[in-house]
Amino acid sequence: MNTTNTSTAPAGIDPNIKVVPIMVALITGVFFSIMNETLLNVALTPLSEQFDVPHTTIQWLTTGYLLVVGILVPISALLISWFTTRQMFIGGMIIFTIGTLICGFAPNFPVLLIGRLVQATSTGLMLPILMNTILVLIPAERRGSAMGLIGLVIMFAPAIGPTLSGLIVENFGTQWLFFFVVPFALLSIGIAWVYLKNVTRVTKPKINIPSIILSTIGFGGIVFGFSSAEGEAGFAQPQVIVSIVVGAIALAAFIVLQLRLKEPMLDFRTFKYPMFSISTILMVIVMMSMFSTMILLPMLLTDGIGLTGTIAGLALLPGGLLNGLFSPITGRLFDKFGPRALIIPGTIALSIVLFFLSNINADTPFALFVALHIVLMLSISMIMMPTQTNGLNQLDQSLYPHGTAILNTLMQVAGAIGIAFFVGIKASGVMSAEADGATEAMAVIAGTKGAFTIAFVISLLAVVLSFFTKRAKSPQGAPGEANQQPMH
Structure with missing residues (x-):
């Protein structure tokens, strides 16, 4: 991969952008953000005992995380159009670091959950930022190699999360699940601070509040409903049925609204x-x-x-x-x-x-x-x-x-x-x-x-x-078969 790329840089973008340092910063940040989706899998039982809460409650550290990510990813297209790549990524990683520190120093379960949800706020934005940056910076004929690195992040990070979690909890304690991540988050911020430039057009489209509300209820309701379908009752639980039905109705209304808007939040x-x-x-x-x-x-x-x-x-x-x-x-x-x-x-x-x-x-x-x-x-x-x-x-x-x-x-x-x-x-x-x-x-x-x-x-x-x-x-104009x- 070349260190510079001028052939696909949009108008107004620095033609001497250094691609490799940008990719290192983005991939490092995204790797540890995604790894957090599975990092607590092995630690849920020790955390349940440590904070004296039942398993049904401690599970919210995972369910709540997925819920926030599911809500924020659809909004990422709107945010990318409102803020520069630099603002989005560095701001997101700072939020992630703050959330991680809150978790590490959490004296009780409510504070731990708050820190976890703050972490998820960043994770819901990191992967769309990385993918969008690759699409803009890397020519289509070399995009497969770059997207392959995303595949490594998406698969390797969740795969190593439970193994790493077990080693850390057994040898250092649960709080080090979070302190371990902080240096890498700071490294990503530091590299991005020096090298990351804006690679997208900031158009600041009109914000449609009903779209945000319907998107949040729609995707959030569906993710929450399916994530909650556990135990013997499964999908027969009232909260599961209500969540999925309400989510589906809101999602249908969201799609109809987007098709009617001149500047949709999510362009179908x-x-x-x-x-x-x-x-x-x-x-x-x-x-x-x-x-x-x-x-x-x-x-x-x-x-x-x-x-x-x-x-x-x-x-x-x-x-x-x-x-x-x-x-x-x-x-x-x-x-x-x-x-x-x-x-x-x-x-x-x-x-x-x-x-x-x-x-x-x-x-x-x-x-x-x-x-x-x-x-x-x-x-x-x-x-x-x-x-x-x-x-x-x-x-x-x-x-x-x-x-x-x-x-x-x-x-x-x-x-x-x-x-x-x-x-x-x-x-x-x-x-x-x-x-x-x-x-x-x-x-x-x-x-x-x-x-x-x-x-x-x-x-x-x-x-x-x-x-x-x-x-x-x-x-x-990228080359291709069709x-x-x-x-x-």
């Missing part, structure tokens, strides 16, 4: 571009598959196969690490060969793995679970960033903030839906098997097989869509 004209539409559906399927597998496999290995939690966690670590390490490679392959060479075999491999997982039993070797998870995560790396990059490449530059906001919002929503949906299917299967006289372990296996069967069927849609994928040509125009 992005779906007029065929590659962006296909990319969006593929991303939803992949995120549902990934997040559901991350929670179903540990449950299967511990409750069904009888392994310890430590062994189950280690079984998933190689796949997560290889996914992150392979993402930059898939980015370079995308630049050289285009999306079809990666997405088609990737979706086929995803379906094959899910088919095998839908046919597991108590005698399935442990090594096979590890191998299947590795292939699953590698297939996701072949799909995720190439799909996302190809879809965004087709958009006009004015739609970049909206395209990144839409994709990142739906990734959050798809993750929450995937976990709740497939865990719900698994729970129903468990109850049905137990009613037929199966042991607890066999019931868990039966329920998990049922969930993976549904996941396999859904994955076949991804296989079909992959054959409709073509390399998109940017309206700015010069596709918006659908009318």
